[in-house]
Amino acid sequence: MLKRYFLECSYLGQNYVGWQKQPDQKSVQTTIDEALSTVLQENLEVMGAGRTDTGVHAKYFIAHFDTETALEHTENLIYKLNTVLPADIAVQNIYRVNANHHARFDAVSRSYQYRIATQKNPFEITSAYYIKNALDVKLMHKCAHRLLDFSNFKSFCKVKTAVNTFECDVIEAEVKNLKDDLVVFNISANRFLRNMVRAITGTLIDVGLGKTHYEDFINIIKSQDRRKAGKSVPAHGLYLTDIKYPYPLKSIYEQD
Secondary structure (H helix, E strand, O other): OOEEEEEEEEEOOOOOOOOOOEOOEOOHHHHHHHHHHHHHOOOOOOEEOOOOOOOOEEEEEEEEEEEOOOOOOOHHHHHHHHHHOOOOEEEEEEEEEOOOOOOOOOOOEEEEEEEEEOOOOHHHOOOOEEOOOOOOHHHHHHHHHHHHHOOEOHHHOOOOOOOOOOEOOEEEEEEEEEEOOEEEEEEEEOOOOOOHHHHHHHHHHHHHOOOOOHHHHHHHHHHOOHHHOOOOOOHHHEEEEEEEOOOOOOOOOOOO
16 A cells, blocks of 8 residues: 655755756756655655746755655655755655645645845855845835735736636735845745746846836736736745645654
8 A cells, every 4th residue: 555755855956957857857856756766666756845947946845755665764764865865955854644645735835035135245146146236125025015915916927828827825925134135035825826936026126226116016916917027037046935734744653
């Protein structure tokens, strides 16, 4: 009988074409598949909670896999996986879960952070997007917070993307100084459209630079026209930071 496990991991995305496997290209999913299959001596595939694009990072990511092997004590498996995996992918936890739990379809929200460096810093070159001009962070936050008042985000969706709906329930959106030289945009929602966070960030940067006014930002959302919004910022500043589920993430062995 197959047993289902949730795998908690993190990764730097610059060396991958994204999470999802692509023919003849290196993806995070394929890399973890190969490591799991090697360690457990089975042909295994992981199903991810989402699909991060090329170059996007994940501080927290959940995937599930099914195996015939009973893994009651996962510490040794985690150690072996981290030995086999490259340095830019790490496994933190593995949980035995109910057979009907699903990493992607059970997720009720996801959170992202976009990092903007306001001073040139060679140590942030692959982890934050550098903007040399000063940003009005308070105005950016004021605009970001208004995202909670809307549900249709077609203005921030990649053109010619096949989706059933442009509706998203944004439950958190803020812009703040994390450090004197680092601004972050944090956003959480039940779902995200393709390129949505990077398009919103680009538009908020235009606000911070004085190119787009507060009223313009609101009108961009209402227009449902991608051409009116700002450019999509580069992938290397974007991080998936959290995924929420309607149940606690712990092994069924630990549950009451």
